[in-house]
Amino acid sequence: MTFNPTEQNIFLIIFFILAVIIVVVFIDTIKLFKKEKKVTPPLKSTPSRPYSTNELISKVSEDFKKQLEESVNKEIEKNIRELKSNFQETSEEIIKNYRNQFENGNQEVKKVISEISRQAAEETKKTSEILLEEFSQKFGEIYHLTRSALNKKTIEAGQEIENYKKEEFKKIDRKIYQILGEVAKKTIGKAVDLSDHEKLVMEALEKAKKEIF
Amino acid sequence: MEIKTERLIEKIRTKEELVFLLGEIAEKKLVLEEEEIYELEKKLRSLPEIKLEIAFYPSDDFISKISWWLEKELGQKTILDITVNLKIVAGAIIEYKGNWRDFSIAKKINQLLAGS
Numbered sequence: 050m051t052f053n054p055t056e057q058n059i060f061l062i063i064f065f066i067l068a069v070i071i072v073v074v075f076i077d078t079i080k081l082f083k084k085e086k087k088v089t090p091p092l093k094s095t096p097s098r099p100y101s102t103n104e105l106i107s108k109v110s111e112d113f114k115k116q117l118e119e120s121v122n123k124e125i126e127k128n129i130r131e132l133k134s135n136f137q138e139t140s141e142e143i144i145k146n147y148r149n150q151f152e153n154g155n156q157e158v159k160k161v162i163s164e165i166s167r168q169a170a171e172e173t174k175k176t177s178e179i180l181l182e183e184f185s186q187k188f189g190e191i192y193h194l195t196r197s198a199l200n201k202k203t204i205e206a207g208q209e210i211e212n213y214k215k216e217e218f219k220k221i222d223r224k225i226y227q228i229l230g231e232v233a234k235k236t237i238g239k240a241v242d243l244s245d246h247e248k249l250v251m252e253a254l255e256k257a258k259k260e261i262f
Numbered sequence: 263m264e265i266k267t268e269r270l271i272e273k274i275r276t277k278e279e280l281v282f283l284l285g286e287i288a289e290k291k292l293v294l295e296e297e298e299i300y301e302l303e304k305k306l307r308s309l310p311e312i313k314l315e316i317a318f319y320p321s322d323d324f325i326s327k328i329s330w331w332l333e334k335e336l337g338q339k340t341i342l343d344i345t346v347n348l349k350i351v352a353g354a355i356i357e358y359k360g361n362w363r364d365f366s367i368a369k370k371i372n373q374l375l376a377g378s
Contacts, residue, residue: 226375233371238317238351241367246318246352247327253354253365254328258335261361 059143066139074128081124085117266294267302271309275329277343280306310336313343315355317366320344 241249270292274280286292287303294302312332320328325342332340347355350366357363 230368230371230375233375234349234351234368237367237371238348241317241352243318243321246316247320247324249353249367250314250316250320250324250328251331253356253363254331254335256365257356257358257363260363261356261358262336 059147062143063140066136070132070135074125074132077124077128078121081120082117085113085120267298267305270302271305271339274306274309274339275325275342277311277341280309280341309339309341310359311341311343313345313357315345315347315350315366317346317348317350317352319346 270283274283284303284306287299290299292299292302314328325344329340329342332342350368351371352367353365353370355362355364355366
């Protein structure tokens with residue numbers, strides 16, 4: 050449990066100490082007064098001076114009063130001194146305690162702050178590490194996904210290019226064969242003479258005889 | 263009289279000749295009996311026809327040769343419907359009674375190029 054030295058608490062403590070001191074002084078005074086009363090002998094037995102009882106009592110009372118006053122004053126002064134001293138000592142002690150407590154508190158606060166800083170730094174480090182790890186993981190996943198997607202797209206694009214090339218080559222081949230065919234037909238057509246034509250027609254008729262006649 | 267009709271039919275080799283003869287009959291240029299004309303026309307129209315697509319203009323002898331050959335092979339007189347198409351290069355495309363065959367050199371060239 051920590052002690053919180055506020056101004057109100059200090060005032061209450063001082064007030065309490067002063068009240069205790071006043072009570073102690075008051076009790077001492079009453080005790081002293083009672084003691085003096087007991088010590089004072091009866092004035093009747095004084096034979097030196099032939100005072101009347103009343104005068105004697107009166108004189109004794111005055112002396113005693115003076116003596117008592119002095120004694121009380123001394124006692125009060127003494128008590129006040131003691132009180133002052135005690136008060137000063139107590140105050141110094143309290144202040145010292147408070148100072149120590151403050152210092153201890155400061156130390157504690159410093160310690161706590163240091164601990165908090167250390168923990169915060171540690172937490173930050175841990176969080177950073179976790180985040181870095183998560184980021185690395187996510188980045189890796191995204192990288193792999195993107196890479197595989199790109200690879201797929203590249204393969205698809207390559208396939209499309211290949212198909213396109215094949216189609217184009219087929220078209221070119223068809224055109225080439227068409228041209229070749231035309232050239233061949235013209236060349237052969239010119240090269241074939243009449244007797245060959247007739248011979249080929251007769252061969253065709255022979256074939257037709259087998260197939261459709 | 264029948265001999266005269268038979269001779270007329272024998273002379274016919276191609277579709278052009280048939281059309282010409284039918285035209286003569288129609289114009290009554292032939293000196294024949296009515297009944298004979300009827301019979302002749304009937305016979306002429308019943309002759310089978312063979313379509314020949316060839317790549318040259320055939321000589322008269324060659325037409326006679328084909329006609330004779332066809333009559334011998336088919337056992338009856340056949341009318342030749344000849345078309346000249348230089349694109350077939352050589353050989354012939356033949357159609358007979360709904361059957362069609364391409365024996366042209368153009369086809370062979372196309373097949374060769376398609377196979378390569």
